[in-house]
Amino acid sequence: MTREQKSLWLHAAVVLVLGALYFVLPEYHAGNLARIMVLAVYAMGYNLLFGYTGLLSLGHAMFFAAGMYGFGLAVNHGGLPAGAAVLIGIAATLVVSVVVGFLALRTRDVAFMIVMLMFAQTGYLIILYFGEFTRGDEGFVVQQAQRGLFGFDLSAQGIRYWAALILFSACLLGIAKGVNSRFGKALVAVRENEERARMLGYDTHRLKFLAVVLSGVLSGAAGAAYGLLFGYIGSTFATVQYSIFPLLWVLLGGAGTTLGPFVGVLFMFYLIDLSSFLTDAYMFIAGIALLLLTMFAPKGIVGQIRASRVPWLP
Amino acid sequence: MPKNNTRLLTRRQTLKSIGAAAGAGLVMPSIARMAHASTQGPIRLGFEVHRTGIGSSYGRWYERVGTAAAKRINAMGGINGREVEIIAEDxxxxxxxxxxxxxRFASLHECDAVFGTLFSHVVFGAAPRAGELKMPYFVISEGYHVAGGLLNRYSFQPGITDVRAQVKAMAPYVSQNLGKKVTMFIPDFAFGHDHRDFFSEAIKNQGGEVLEVIAIPPTETSFTRYFPRIPRDTEMIYHVMVGPAVLTFVRELGEFFGGRGPALFGYIDSLEAVDTASPGLEFLEGSHFWEGMPRFMQPDADAHEKMYREAVGIDENGASVDDPRDISTAGHMFGVWETLSVIKMGMEMSGYQTRADTGSFIEAVESLTKFPLSDDFPQGEKIFNGKTHQVFGHQNISLVEPDGKLKRVHRTSIEDTLYENDVDYTTQSL
Amino acid sequence: MEFGPHLLLASLEGAVSAAVLALTAMGLSIVFGVMRIVNVAHGEFFMLGAVLAWWIASMIGAHPAVGFVVAIVIAPLAVGVIAAVADKVILQRIGYDPERTIVATIGLLYILQQAALMTFGPDARPVTPPFNQRIDLPWFEFTKNGLGLFWPWGLSITSYKLFVVLAAILILTGVWLLMTRTRFGLIMRATQQDREMSQAFGVPVDNVFAYVFGLGAALAAIGAVLVVPVQQAHYLMGHDPLLLSFIVVIIGGLGSLPGTVIAAVLIGMSDGIISVFFSPTLAKIVATMAVAMVLVFRPQGLVGKAAS
Known part of the structure; x- marks a missing residue:
C-alpha cells in the first residue's frame, strides 16, 4: 500500500470507530464525544495554520466566536432558520479572517502572535460593548425550537452525535486529502523554510493568506456548530482562554498531524474530567500533565508515535 | 464539602450499624426512619459550585451553606424518608x-436535581443542557434570566429575589433619602445592563433621573480616571461592581471625593466577601448598601436567623467562626439554604421517588405560592410565582456605621418587588 | 470635570500604571532578550509577588511600613528563587525550545494559579500602604484678575501613588546599571548576542539563564509588591499584567530595554488619556486596536531596527 492509501484507510477507520462507539458508549461519554468532535474541528482549523504553515496565532477565539455569534445573532435577531444562520456564521468568519489575514500578515513571528491576540481582544470587547444585542458576558440561549436542521432536532442526544460526526469526518477527510495536495505541500514548504519556498517560485504571502482564511473559516464553522448543537452563545468563547486552548490541544496531540488535534482535545478533556473525580485541584493535575508531556513527548502524542514507531502516520 | 458530607454520612451509617448490633435504642428515631427507606438509596442532589474562576469567593460560601442545609435536612429525616446526598462539582x-x-450530574451521578449556580453566564451556558436532559435546575443567581423567560421549564430561582425586583424595591427609599439625580457605576456586563435599565425606569417613576451611566469593562483594574465623568450635580452614586477589583473601585472612589462627594448607594455585591473595615474604606461611613440578608447580626434578629447563622458558621460580623478575616457572602448565600428547603417541599408534595417523578416534582414546585418565615426560610417570608419560576422577598437597606458595621435602616415590603409576568413556563411541555 | 483637569488626572493615573507596567514588562523583556523564550507564566510571578506581600505584611502585623519594607525585599527574592528553580528543573530540560517552552510555561501557570487558590484562597486581599496622604492638586484659570489657581473637584493623587512612580524609576535605573556597568550585565549581554560564542569563552550559560529567569520574575514581583497597596492581591490577577507586558515588549522592539520603558510609558499613559475621550469599554477597544495597528504598520516595534 502506498502512503496515501494507508492514510485513507486509517482515517476511514477512525470515522467508522467513532460511529460504532455511539452504540457502545454510555450516554454520558457519547455526549462528551460529540462535544470533543466539534472542538476537534476547531483544533484542526488551528492546526492548519500552526501545524502545517508554521504561524503561531493567539487569536483564534475571534474566528470561533465570529462563527458562533454570526449564527446565534442571525437566529435570535434575524429570525433565520438554523441552516441559513450557520452559513451566515461561516460568512462572518470569512470576512473577519480576510480582513485580519490582510493586516496581520504584515507581521511575523512573535509580532504576528501578538497582533492576532490584540485583534481577538478587540473582538471580545466589541461583543461586550454591543451588549444590547449580544447580552454581553451572559450571552444567550438558542432555544430548542430554533435548532432544527433539515427537519432534525439537533438538541436530541443521538442526532447531535451524528451531526458532530458528519462535520468532524468531513473536515478530517478534507484535511487528510488537502495536506497531500500541491497546496498542502506548499504550506509545509512555507513552514520549513519560507525563504527557500519563495526562491522556488511560490507566492508565500498568498499561501499564508489562504492558510489564515481557511483556518479561520474552519474555526468559525466549529463555532457555529457549537452554538447550533449546544444552544449557548457566550463571550467566554471569545476570551484569550479559548485562543490558548487550540494551541494546547494541537501541541499535545501533535502539530502537523491529521489526527493530532482530535487526540489532543480528547486527552485534555478526559484529563480534566477524570481528575475532577480525584481532586478539586484538577488544574494542578492538568498543569503537571502539560509539563510532563512537553518534557517527555515534545512532538505531541501522535507526533511521538510517528517519530518512534509509525513513520507513515499522516 | 462533599467529602466531609460523605464522611459524615458514613459515620452516621456506622453509628446505625452499631446501634443495630447493640439492639438498643441508641439511634435517633429520624435515623431509624431513614434506615427503613434507604433501600432505594439517597436522594442525590448535584451542586454546581464555582470553586475556581472569578466566582470562587462566592462558591466557597455557597458550598458551606449547602453542606449545612443538607446536614440539617438529614438530621430531620431527609426527604421522603431518604437521606440527601450532595454531590458537589466545580x-x-x-x-x-x-x-x-x-x-455529569445527569448521566454519570444520576442526580435527582441540580442546584447552586450563581454567575449568570454559567446559568445561560448550563440551563439549555439541563432542559434537554429534563433535569430540574435551581439557580441562586439573582439574575433576571429565569423570570425574564430566557431559560426553560426546568429552571427555577426559588431562593433569591431577582435583580429587577430588587432594583424596583430599592428605588423609593433611595430616591427619597439619598437623592434623585443619580450617576450609576456598573460592570459592562449583561448583569450591569439589567441594573441600568431597571433602575433608570424605577427612579423615573419616583420623579428622579439617571444623569450618567458609567459602564466599566470587566478587565479593568484601576478606576480613578473614570470618576471625572461623574456630573457635578449628581446627588447619589449608585454602584454595583463584581469581581476581584471591587475593593480597588470602592477605595479609589473614596480617595477621589475625599469625603466630600455625593451620597453613595451600593449593592453589597461591590463588597461581598470583603471586610468593610479594610484599610482605605473609612470613607464608606454613612453610605448605604443593599443586602439580601444582613451580614452583621442585627439587634432585632429573630430565632430563625440566629439558628441559620450558627448552622452555616458565621459570627456576629458575618465572618467565618474559624477565621475572622474570612468574610462571608451573607448578602446572597442564604439563597442556597432556602433553595434546598424548596426542593424538599416540592419533593415531599409530589411524593418524589425516582427520576420518573420529575414531571410531578416540577409541577409541585410550580404550585407553591408562599414561603413563611421559618427555619426553612430564615431570610423572611416570600411569595413564589409558579409561572415565572421566581421568588420575591423582603430587601434590606443598610447603613455603614462609624465602626464599619452595617446596620439595617430599611426593609422593603414584598409588594414593592412585584412586577408583571414576562413569561409563563407552565405552558411549555415537560 | 472640565477637560484640562480631567486630562491631568488621567495622565497621573496613567503614570502610575506605566510605572508598574515598566517594571513587569522589563522582566519579560530581559528574559526574552537573553533567553529568546516567551514566558507565559510571567503574570503568575507577578501574582505570586502580590500574594506573598499580603502574606508577609499580615504575618508581621506591626506598623504597615515595616511589613511593606520586609515584603518588598523578601517577596521578589522568593519569587526569583522559585523561577530559577523552575528554569533549572523544567526549561533547561527542554532545551528552551520556543514552542515547548510555551506549553511548559502554560503548565506552570496552571500550577501556580491553583497553588495560590488552595493556599491563599479566592478572595481579594488588601495590603495597607506604608503612607497614604491625599494630595489635592490645583488647576489654573483665566479670570478678570489674570491667571488664577483653583482646586477642582476630585483632582488629586495620593502620596503613595507618587512613591510608586519614583520607586519604579529608581529600580529601573538600578537594572540599567546592572546591565551596563557590572560583570553580570556583561555576561548577560554577551549571552544575548551569541550564545555559542559565550559558551566557548567559558560563560556558564545554563547558570546565567537561571539567574536571568529569576531576575525577570523578581522584577514582576517588585511591580506587584508596589501595586498591591493600591490594588489588592488576588489569585487571578496575573492575567492582565501578562497581556500588557507582552504588548509592551513587542511594541518596544524585542529585547530592547530602552524600547521597553518607552513603550510602557506610552501604553500606560495612552490607556489613561484615551479614557478621557471615550466611554470606558470603547476606550479599551480603541486602545487595543491602536496597539494592533502600530504593530501592523511598524512590525519591528518602535525602537527596533527594520528587519534586514
Missing part, C-alpha cells in the same frame, strides 16, 4: 464547563 465559573457538569 464548574470553574465557565459556561462550557457548567454545561458539562450538568451532563
Amino acid at each position: 464548574d470553574g465559573t465557565d459556561p462550557r464547563r457548567g454545561a458539562e457538569v450538568v451532563e
Whole structure:
C-alpha cells in the first residue's frame, strides 16, 4: 500500500470507530464525544495554520466566536432558520479572517502572535460593548425550537452525535486529502523554510493568506456548530482562554498531524474530567500533565508515535 | 464539602450499624426512619459550585451553606424518608464547563436535581443542557434570566429575589433619602445592563433621573480616571461592581471625593466577601448598601436567623467562626439554604421517588405560592410565582456605621418587588 | 470635570500604571532578550509577588511600613528563587525550545494559579500602604484678575501613588546599571548576542539563564509588591499584567530595554488619556486596536531596527 492509501484507510477507520462507539458508549461519554468532535474541528482549523504553515496565532477565539455569534445573532435577531444562520456564521468568519489575514500578515513571528491576540481582544470587547444585542458576558440561549436542521432536532442526544460526526469526518477527510495536495505541500514548504519556498517560485504571502482564511473559516464553522448543537452563545468563547486552548490541544496531540488535534482535545478533556473525580485541584493535575508531556513527548502524542514507531502516520 | 458530607454520612451509617448490633435504642428515631427507606438509596442532589474562576469567593460560601442545609435536612429525616446526598462539582465559573457538569450530574451521578449556580453566564451556558436532559435546575443567581423567560421549564430561582425586583424595591427609599439625580457605576456586563435599565425606569417613576451611566469593562483594574465623568450635580452614586477589583473601585472612589462627594448607594455585591473595615474604606461611613440578608447580626434578629447563622458558621460580623478575616457572602448565600428547603417541599408534595417523578416534582414546585418565615426560610417570608419560576422577598437597606458595621435602616415590603409576568413556563411541555 | 483637569488626572493615573507596567514588562523583556523564550507564566510571578506581600505584611502585623519594607525585599527574592528553580528543573530540560517552552510555561501557570487558590484562597486581599496622604492638586484659570489657581473637584493623587512612580524609576535605573556597568550585565549581554560564542569563552550559560529567569520574575514581583497597596492581591490577577507586558515588549522592539520603558510609558499613559475621550469599554477597544495597528504598520516595534 502506498502512503496515501494507508492514510485513507486509517482515517476511514477512525470515522467508522467513532460511529460504532455511539452504540457502545454510555450516554454520558457519547455526549462528551460529540462535544470533543466539534472542538476537534476547531483544533484542526488551528492546526492548519500552526501545524502545517508554521504561524503561531493567539487569536483564534475571534474566528470561533465570529462563527458562533454570526449564527446565534442571525437566529435570535434575524429570525433565520438554523441552516441559513450557520452559513451566515461561516460568512462572518470569512470576512473577519480576510480582513485580519490582510493586516496581520504584515507581521511575523512573535509580532504576528501578538497582533492576532490584540485583534481577538478587540473582538471580545466589541461583543461586550454591543451588549444590547449580544447580552454581553451572559450571552444567550438558542432555544430548542430554533435548532432544527433539515427537519432534525439537533438538541436530541443521538442526532447531535451524528451531526458532530458528519462535520468532524468531513473536515478530517478534507484535511487528510488537502495536506497531500500541491497546496498542502506548499504550506509545509512555507513552514520549513519560507525563504527557500519563495526562491522556488511560490507566492508565500498568498499561501499564508489562504492558510489564515481557511483556518479561520474552519474555526468559525466549529463555532457555529457549537452554538447550533449546544444552544449557548457566550463571550467566554471569545476570551484569550479559548485562543490558548487550540494551541494546547494541537501541541499535545501533535502539530502537523491529521489526527493530532482530535487526540489532543480528547486527552485534555478526559484529563480534566477524570481528575475532577480525584481532586478539586484538577488544574494542578492538568498543569503537571502539560509539563510532563512537553518534557517527555515534545512532538505531541501522535507526533511521538510517528517519530518512534509509525513513520507513515499522516 | 462533599467529602466531609460523605464522611459524615458514613459515620452516621456506622453509628446505625452499631446501634443495630447493640439492639438498643441508641439511634435517633429520624435515623431509624431513614434506615427503613434507604433501600432505594439517597436522594442525590448535584451542586454546581464555582470553586475556581472569578466566582470562587462566592462558591466557597455557597458550598458551606449547602453542606449545612443538607446536614440539617438529614438530621430531620431527609426527604421522603431518604437521606440527601450532595454531590458537589466545580464548574470553574465557565459556561462550557457548567454545561458539562450538568451532563455529569445527569448521566454519570444520576442526580435527582441540580442546584447552586450563581454567575449568570454559567446559568445561560448550563440551563439549555439541563432542559434537554429534563433535569430540574435551581439557580441562586439573582439574575433576571429565569423570570425574564430566557431559560426553560426546568429552571427555577426559588431562593433569591431577582435583580429587577430588587432594583424596583430599592428605588423609593433611595430616591427619597439619598437623592434623585443619580450617576450609576456598573460592570459592562449583561448583569450591569439589567441594573441600568431597571433602575433608570424605577427612579423615573419616583420623579428622579439617571444623569450618567458609567459602564466599566470587566478587565479593568484601576478606576480613578473614570470618576471625572461623574456630573457635578449628581446627588447619589449608585454602584454595583463584581469581581476581584471591587475593593480597588470602592477605595479609589473614596480617595477621589475625599469625603466630600455625593451620597453613595451600593449593592453589597461591590463588597461581598470583603471586610468593610479594610484599610482605605473609612470613607464608606454613612453610605448605604443593599443586602439580601444582613451580614452583621442585627439587634432585632429573630430565632430563625440566629439558628441559620450558627448552622452555616458565621459570627456576629458575618465572618467565618474559624477565621475572622474570612468574610462571608451573607448578602446572597442564604439563597442556597432556602433553595434546598424548596426542593424538599416540592419533593415531599409530589411524593418524589425516582427520576420518573420529575414531571410531578416540577409541577409541585410550580404550585407553591408562599414561603413563611421559618427555619426553612430564615431570610423572611416570600411569595413564589409558579409561572415565572421566581421568588420575591423582603430587601434590606443598610447603613455603614462609624465602626464599619452595617446596620439595617430599611426593609422593603414584598409588594414593592412585584412586577408583571414576562413569561409563563407552565405552558411549555415537560 | 472640565477637560484640562480631567486630562491631568488621567495622565497621573496613567503614570502610575506605566510605572508598574515598566517594571513587569522589563522582566519579560530581559528574559526574552537573553533567553529568546516567551514566558507565559510571567503574570503568575507577578501574582505570586502580590500574594506573598499580603502574606508577609499580615504575618508581621506591626506598623504597615515595616511589613511593606520586609515584603518588598523578601517577596521578589522568593519569587526569583522559585523561577530559577523552575528554569533549572523544567526549561533547561527542554532545551528552551520556543514552542515547548510555551506549553511548559502554560503548565506552570496552571500550577501556580491553583497553588495560590488552595493556599491563599479566592478572595481579594488588601495590603495597607506604608503612607497614604491625599494630595489635592490645583488647576489654573483665566479670570478678570489674570491667571488664577483653583482646586477642582476630585483632582488629586495620593502620596503613595507618587512613591510608586519614583520607586519604579529608581529600580529601573538600578537594572540599567546592572546591565551596563557590572560583570553580570556583561555576561548577560554577551549571552544575548551569541550564545555559542559565550559558551566557548567559558560563560556558564545554563547558570546565567537561571539567574536571568529569576531576575525577570523578581522584577514582576517588585511591580506587584508596589501595586498591591493600591490594588489588592488576588489569585487571578496575573492575567492582565501578562497581556500588557507582552504588548509592551513587542511594541518596544524585542529585547530592547530602552524600547521597553518607552513603550510602557506610552501604553500606560495612552490607556489613561484615551479614557478621557471615550466611554470606558470603547476606550479599551480603541486602545487595543491602536496597539494592533502600530504593530501592523511598524512590525519591528518602535525602537527596533527594520528587519534586514
